Amino acid sequence: xxxxxxxxxxxxxxxxxxxxxxxxxxxxxxxxxxxxxxxxxxxxxxxxxxxxxxxxxxxxxxxxxxxxxxxxxxxxxxxxxxxxxxxxxxxxxxxxxxxxxxxxxxxxxxxxxxxxxxxxxxxxxxxxxxxxxxxxxxx
Amino acid sequence: xxxxxxxxxxxxxxxxxxxxxxxxxxxxxxxxxxxxxxxxxxxxxxxxxxxxxxxxxxxxxxxxxxxxxxxxxxxxxxxxxxxxxxxxxxxxxxxxxxxxxxxxxxxxxxxxxxxxxxxxxxxxxxxxxxxxxxxxxxxxxxxxxxxxxxxxxxxxxxxxxxxxxxxxxxxxxxxxxxxxxxxxxxxxxxxxxxxxxxxxxxxx
Numbered sequence: 373x374x375x376x377x378x379x380x381x382x383x384x385x386x387x388x389x390x391x392x393x394x395x396x397x398x399x400x401x402x403x404x405x406x407x408x409x410x411x412x413x414x415x416x417x418x419x420x421x422x423x424x425x426x427x428x429x430x431x432x433x434x435x436x437x438x439x440x441x442x443x444x445x446x447x448x449x450x451x452x453x454x455x456x457x458x459x460x461x462x463x464x465x466x467x468x469x470x471x472x473x474x475x476x477x478x479x480x481x482x483x484x485x486x487x488x489x490x491x492x493x494x495x496x497x498x499x500x501x502x503x504x505x506x507x508x509x510x511x
Numbered sequence: 512x513x514x515x516x517x518x519x520x521x522x523x524x525x526x527x528x529x530x531x532x533x534x535x536x537x538x539x540x541x542x543x544x545x546x547x548x549x550x551x552x553x554x555x556x557x558x559x560x561x562x563x564x565x566x567x568x569x570x571x572x573x574x575x576x577x578x579x580x581x582x583x584x585x586x587x588x589x590x591x592x593x594x595x596x597x598x599x600x601x602x603x604x605x606x607x608x609x610x611x612x613x614x615x616x617x618x619x620x621x622x623x624x625x626x627x628x629x630x631x632x633x634x635x636x637x638x639x640x641x642x643x644x645x646x647x648x649x650x651x652x653x654x655x656x657x658x659x660x661x662x663x664x665x666x667x668x669x670x671x672x673x674x675x676x677x678x679x680x681x682x683x684x685x686x687x688x689x690x691x692x693x694x695x696x697x698x699x700x701x702x703x704x705x706x707x708x709x710x711x712x713x714x715x
Contacts, residue, residue, distance in 0.1 A: 377658055380648040384641065384659035388666025389673070395631060396674045400689040405620065406697040412612045418690045422675045424620040430668040432625025436632050437641075437660040452622050459623025460630070 392429070399425065402466045404459075464498060513583045514543040516550060519590035520570055523702045525597045529558040536568060536594045546581055553577070558598040567709045568594045593706045628667075637663075 399405075405425075409415050435442065444452065468474065474491075478484045520537040533539065534551040541547040553576060556566050570592050577586055632638075638656075641663070645655035676688050687695075 374649055374651075376649040377655060380644060380655050380659050381662040383644065383648070385662040385666035385669075388663040388668075389670035390666075391631075392667040392670025393674050395628070396671055397689070399624075399627075400693055403693055403697060405616075405690060406693040408616050408619070409694060410697060410701070412609055412616065414609070414613045414616070415694055417613070418688065418694055419677065421617065421620050422677070422688060422690050424617055425624045426668070426671040426675055428621035428624035429628040429671060430664065432628045433632065433667050434664045435625075436629045437638065437664060438657070451618075452626070455618045455622035456626025458619050459627060462619070462623075463627070 395429075396425070399463075402463065402470055404462045404466050407466075408462075461495075461498070465495075468494070513585045514541060514546055514581070516541045516546055516577065516581075516584050516586045518550075518570070518573070518586060518588055520568075520573075520588070520592075520594045522591045522593075522699070523595040523597065525599060527599060529560070529598065530554055531556045531558070531566075531568075531596055531598075533573065536596060537573075537590060541584075546584060549580065550577060553580070556596060564598045565705065566596050566598075567706060568596060570594075593709075595702050595705055 405418075405421055409418060409421065434440065474487065477490070478487050483490065517540040518537050519539075524536050526535055531554065532551065533553040533555050536555060539547055539550050541550070553573075555568055555573060555576075558564070558566070570588050574586050574588075577584065638660075641656050641659045644659060645653065649655040674689065676683055676686060682688070
């Protein structure tokens with residue numbers, strides 16, 4: 373067996389570990405799950421959520437890399453896409469929050485009172501953009 | 512000489528009884544056991560049957576009560592100036608709605624993580640990168656891609672486990688996990704916001 377394989381395997385493994393650390397540092401620092409967990413007062417189950425994040429990512433990664441076919445049917449696929457969408461939506465929302473967009477906007481424009489509507493508008497805009505993109509790429 | 516009373520209020524407490532005693536919200540120590548015993552039993556607030564479920568108690572209110580009760584006592588605060596008390600009636604029956612919400616959250620965590628790692632992989636064209644690396648490091652046939660893919664997956668899993676500091680249920684070290692740290696941080700931020708909000712608002 374070509375010894376170069378060992379080098380390749382080592383590089384790939386180190387890369388995977390580095391990416392995982394960065395990726396999960398991002399997800400946990402951005403604070404989606406602390407917020408969701410405290411909202412429903414299930415703080416004590418943080419470990420289960422972390423496990424689900426870990427195994428979900430590991431599984432998704434293997435499925436993607438090796439193009440493993442799992443017949444989920446249309447219904448299962450829709451469920452997966454729904455929760456994936458919720459997650460990405462939370463991520464996008466949390467990103468605007470971490471970057472302090474809303475505090476700054478509300479101070480500049482003095483619109484504190486109407487801020488909730490601005491957030492609805494933001495969500496509607498993201499949804500509209502997503503729908504437009506999906507339609508244009510599919511049709 | 513005046514008796515010393517050390518008091519260490521917490522930043523926030525959760526109570527199940529409507530009557531909140533001083534010892535619920537603070538640790539108390541005094542050289543004079545009579546004072547410590549009496550101070551423990553002081554009722555600082557009583558939640559109404561219906562109404563709001565949180566209340567802020569300033570250390571000044573406590574000091575006022577204590578100085579009116581004991582003529583000659585010096586109070587030394589070692590803790591927080593304001594304490595938030597969250598009231599939650601203790602009910603033992605399991606709330607189905609909460610559990611459903613939690614299951615939804617678990618779904619978001621699991622499928623969301625799977626979904627977004629796939630987005631990441633396709634965003635950086637990971638398979639293409641592995642092909643390139645196979646070409647650079649090994650050359651020739653394509654067997655390297657699946658080996659590299661396998662080890663990339665193992666590495667990714669190891670990275671996650673090391674980052675979160677636990678396997679299925681057992682922590683590797685005593686340190687808190689990242690999510691635990693974030694939870695506490697978020698809790699402190701919420702408490703701070705409630706206290707600041709209360710300070711800005713005129714007397715209700």
